[in-house]
Amino acid sequence: MTNTATPLVDLKEISIAFGGIKAVDRASIDLHAGEVVALLGHNGAGKSTLIKILSGAYKRDGGQILIEGQEAKIDNPRDAKAYGIETIYQTLGLADNVDAASNLFLGRELLTRWGTLDDAAMESQARKVMGRLNPNFRRFKEPVKALSGGQRQSVAIARAIHFNARILIMDEPTAALGPQETAQVGELIKQLKAEGIGIFLISHDIHDVFDLADRVSVMKNGQVVGTGPVSAMTKDEVLGMIILGKCPPGATPGPGAMQ
Amino acid sequence: MTSVTAAQGGQAAEGALQRFLRATEIDTRMLGMVGALVLIWIGMDLFGVWKDVGFTLNPVIIYQNDTFLTARNLWTLLVQTTVIGVMATGMVMIIVMRNIDLSAGSMLSFVGVVTGYAQAYWLGPMLGTNHPMIWIIAVVIALGMGALLGALNGFLVAYAGIPAFIVTLGGMLVYSGSAWWVIRGETVGLEDSRFAVIGGNPPESWLGASASWALGLLACAAIIWGLIANRGQRARFNFPQRPMWAEFFLGIVGCAVTIGTVLVVNAYEWPPKVAENYANDHNIPIPPGGLGYVHGFAVPVLIALAVAITMTFIATRTRFGRYVYAIGGNPEAAELAGVNTRKITMMMFSLMGVLTAIAACIATSRLEAATNSIGQFSELYVIAAAVIGGTALAGGVGTIYGALLGALVLQSLQSGMTLLNIDSAVKDLVVGTVLVFAVWIDQTYRRRKA
Numbered sequence: 242m243t244n245t246a247t248p249l250v251d252l253k254e255i256s257i258a259f260g261g262i263k264a265v266d267r268a269s270i271d272l273h274a275g276e277v278v279a280l281l282g283h284n285g286a287g288k289s290t291l292i293k294i295l296s297g298a299y300k301r302d303g304g305q306i307l308i309e310g311q312e313a314k315i316d317n318p319r320d321a322k323a324y325g326i327e328t329i330y331q332t333l334g335l336a337d338n339v340d341a342a343s344n345l346f347l348g349r350e351l352l353t354r355w356g357t358l359d360d361a362a363m364e365s366q367a368r369k370v371m372g373r374l375n376p377n378f379r380r381f382k383e384p385v386k387a388l389s390g391g392q393r394q395s396v397a398i399a400r401a402i403h404f405n406a407r408i409l410i411m412d413e414p415t416a417a418l419g420p421q422e423t424a425q426v427g428e429l430i431k432q433l434k435a436e437g438i439g440i441f442l443i444s445h446d447i448h449d450v451f452d453l454a455d456r457v458s459v460m461k462n463g464q465v466v467g468t469g470p471v472s473a474m475t476k477d478e479v480l481g482m483i484i485l486g487k488c489p490p491g492a493t494p495g496p497g498a499m500q
Numbered sequence: 501m502t503s504v505t506a507a508q509g510g511q512a513a514e515g516a517l518q519r520f521l522r523a524t525e526i527d528t529r530m531l532g533m534v535g536a537l538v539l540i541w542i543g544m545d546l547f548g549v550w551k552d553v554g555f556t557l558n559p560v561i562i563y564q565n566d567t568f569l570t571a572r573n574l575w576t577l578l579v580q581t582t583v584i585g586v587m588a589t590g591m592v593m594i595i596v597m598r599n600i601d602l603s604a605g606s607m608l609s610f611v612g613v614v615t616g617y618a619q620a621y622w623l624g625p626m627l628g629t630n631h632p633m634i635w636i637i638a639v640v641i642a643l644g645m646g647a648l649l650g651a652l653n654g655f656l657v658a659y660a661g662i663p664a665f666i667v668t669l670g671g672m673l674v675y676s677g678s679a680w681w682v683i684r685g686e687t688v689g690l691e692d693s694r695f696a697v698i699g700g701n702p703p704e705s706w707l708g709a710s711a712s713w714a715l716g717l718l719a720c721a722a723i724i725w726g727l728i729a730n731r732g733q734r735a736r737f738n739f740p741q742r743p744m745w746a747e748f749f750l751g752i753v754g755c756a757v758t759i760g761t762v763l764v765v766n767a768y769e770w771p772p773k774v775a776e777n778y779a780n781d782h783n784i785p786i787p788p789g790g791l792g793y794v795h796g797f798a799v800p801v802l803i804a805l806a807v808a809i810t811m812t813f814i815a816t817r818t819r820f821g822r823y824v825y826a827i828g829g830n831p832e833a834a835e836l837a838g839v840n841t842r843k844i845t846m847m848m849f850s851l852m853g854v855l856t857a858i859a860a861c862i863a864t865s866r867l868e869a870a871t872n873s874i875g876q877f878s879e880l881y882v883i884a885a886a887v888i889g890g891t892a893l894a895g896g897v898g899t900i901y902g903a904l905l906g907a908l909v910l911q912s913l914q915s916g917m918t919l920l921n922i923d924s925a926v927k928d929l930v931v932g933t934v935l936v937f938a939v940w941i942d943q944t945y946r947r948r949k950a
Contacts (some may be wrong), residue, residue: 298836319838330836336829338896339822347826348838350819357817365737384829400837 247310249274249439250326250408255294255304264290266463267304267496272408272439277430279442279454279471281483287463288443289331292410295441296328297321308408319348325407327400329414331443334397337386341378342367344385345400370399374429390417398426402433409433410441415449427453447476461486464497523746529890529942533905536938537912544568544916551920567919571767575795578765579700579866581904581911582804583608583859584878588885588903589811590848590855593821595886596828597848598895599657599664603671604856604882607649608875610675611860613683615642616870619695620688635695642857649675650853654846672879679872687871690864699865700798703778709766712796716762723754768795800862804904807858812900814851824848828895884931885910888938909934 248271257265265287272278280288293299295306297318306313308324315321321328335344342364351366353359364381371378375395385393394417401409411430415423430440430453444450450457451471458468459482466482469492478489488498521528545568549556553565567573587604594601615638623634649671656667690696697705707715727747734741742750770778775791778784784791815821823844826834835841864870889906891898913934917927 296836317838318836319840322838328836330833334833334836336826336833336837336896338829339825343822343826344837347822347834350822352819357813358819358822361733361737361739364739 246273248272248307249276249309250295250441251305251307251310252291252295253305253307255291255301255306257290257294257299257302263463265294265301268460268463268465269304269495270458270465270468272441274407274439275434275437276456277434277440277442277454279444279450279457280460281444281447281450281457281479282460282466283483286460286483288460289412290463291460292328292412292441292443295321295408296326296410298328322348322404325405326410327402327404327406327408328410329394329397329401329412331413331416335385335393338384340364340383341371341381341385341388341396341399344396345370345403347400349404366403367399370403371395374399375425391419391422394418394422394426398429402429406438408439408441410443412443413445414442415444415446423449447479450479451476457492458495459483461497465495466497466499467492467494469493520746523743524750525742525746526750527899529945530899530902530905532941532945533889533902533909537905537909540909540912540916541569544912544919548916548920568916571764573915573919574764575768575798577908577911577915578801579798580915581907582800583863583866583875584881584885584911585804585904585907586807586855586859586862587852587878587882588889588907589808589900590852591879591882591886592889592891592898592900592903593811593815593824593848594664594852595883595891595893596895596898597824597845598828598831599845599849600883600893601653601668601849601852602665602879602883603653603668603675604852605875605878605880606672606675606679607646607853607856608860608863608878609872610649610679610682611642611645611857612864612874613679613688613870613872614645615639615860616688616690616864617682619690619692620870624691629691630693632694634692635698638692638695639698639861642861643854646853646855646857646860647850648853650856651846651850653853654849657849658842658845676872676876683870683872685872687869690868690870695861695865696868697799697865698803698861699863699868700800701866701868703770703774703793705799706770707796707798707802709794709796712762712766715797715802716758719758720755723758724751727751762797765796765798766794769793770795800866803858803862807855808900808904811855815900820844820847825896828897881910882907884935888935890942 250272252271253269254267255265255269256263256267268287268291270278270280280292282288290299294301295315297315297320300316306315313324315324336347342360345367346363351359351362367381375392378392378395380388380392385396388396394414398414415426418426427449430442434440442450442454454471456468456470457474457479459466459479461483466486467488473491474489478491481487481489482492486497486499488494545566546562548567549562549565553561556562591601591604618641619634619638623637627633653667653671656662657664693702696702699705727750731741731747770791770793772790775793776786779786779791815824823834823839826839827841827844831841860875863874867874885907886898886903887893887906888909889899889902889904891903910931913931914927917930
């Protein structure tokens, strides 16, 4: 898939270091509207860190973030949300002690005309969006601590898609899910993509990636090994990128590619 | 055979209780606490009687000789609970947010002596004794100081990243040192008659029978309106309703407790000496049977009630409160969801400072004096009240009404033992044991439920 239009997100030469260790080193990736870009790599390759810079959880040391060609100022999660960037985190997603609706609207509560929380309206909307994602979900009154992994994940996904996200970051969205729920998430990704949302998908599961992604970027030791369309690569070639850092002919090599 | 039937009977009863709890949506923890409170009250009352007249179960003798369950003692108990209670409403939210405030008692003392000092050495001489502005300025100074000192605590916790335990441990020393530094161990008498109303000592701070009834009926109306509004809200969004009998039960219990409280505070007559002085001051002829004036609600109790309602509102109906709970549940998640956790932390500590200042006004006014020993170490009772009231020190869980009940339990124990003439060393021993025991019960209960 070649796309010459201005990318929705363009991360340029992003770097961040923690105590002298370069977790991300001059990494550049981009994402177009209606596209799924998978980010692959070993644990500690820097993919989660890179994506957390985009979602505002970390502040970058260097590099540029362009949203639709304009330089974006993202210093915290609130800034990122203002650009329509929503994130589904692998672990740090939910406040365990409050219910699904409170989590769904956390940071963006619906208020009554007196400026107080409109819990009934929030629960009502939560019932609607959860009904679409997970029709079996009934436990709206309980703290999310009491929910199963899949139910919690559907709350996290509901939160990301409910606010008209333009850019969706999914960090291992299916890690805690059973096969049926994983398939549901796959369907959802296709549906969101059809709606023109750009999705960064971080995953360990190379089969998922080949099913869902348009392009793949592979990271190793904080650097991008290469980026290329899924159609131009085999699974073995992608594995070679992950393990050896060897960039196949179908992909554009990055600074991390083995020379 | 018998044991089997007993067990089955027990299960059936438990089933009914659980159905009842689900229908009324009553928190079992609260039920347990109310039960504990009732037990303490009855126990204290009976022990007092038995200590004086020997063992008896004759209700007439008990009624004639008891000291604890009397209008006078219960009225005093309510007033005594206000200082700890007001601070506990804030401490709950501080602990819910995974923080702690060890400086509250010393801050109370510091704010108390500064307002006392200002009244005696600055406002009094400047405006003239008993000037109507004195109490207003004094209260404004107190609240401003509380907000600022609290914000300072909060700033150090949220923006400098120092653990709340350390910041407030340091604060405890700094504020108690500052209190000493301001007043040099002196005790400043507070003479302003309007400021005195805050503490509930002078007759002007007693609401009297009619106003107390009016307030009680207003509260009943509010309870019923609340139940109806809640039903309407649930109907609007097609949520399941409580069964009608449960609504009636809640309404009746709520109103009964309210009216019962009014009856108690209205049963406490003015002491004859106070009534006599008041009559002489106001040129009221005293009828042969005495004036027959009753106390009704005291101003500090009304302040504490207003604080409790406001804090419950803040905790459950505002964004700020929601964020405090979310931060307690998962600070990273709250931050990533776009909550400005630092700002909320600082605001919460500042709010705690304001509540401490309110407590300082009540405490100094009640004592009619400001001295640096006031309030020292009261943070420990405040934390104990919150914890007995079901606040989890791990954060995320806790309610305002729970903390108030906890404060009432603590104060009941203390006052009761004072009435029984129990040695103060033994009192501390009992209170400490109750605290640990309460938390142990709670932990066991939670583990079994999980």
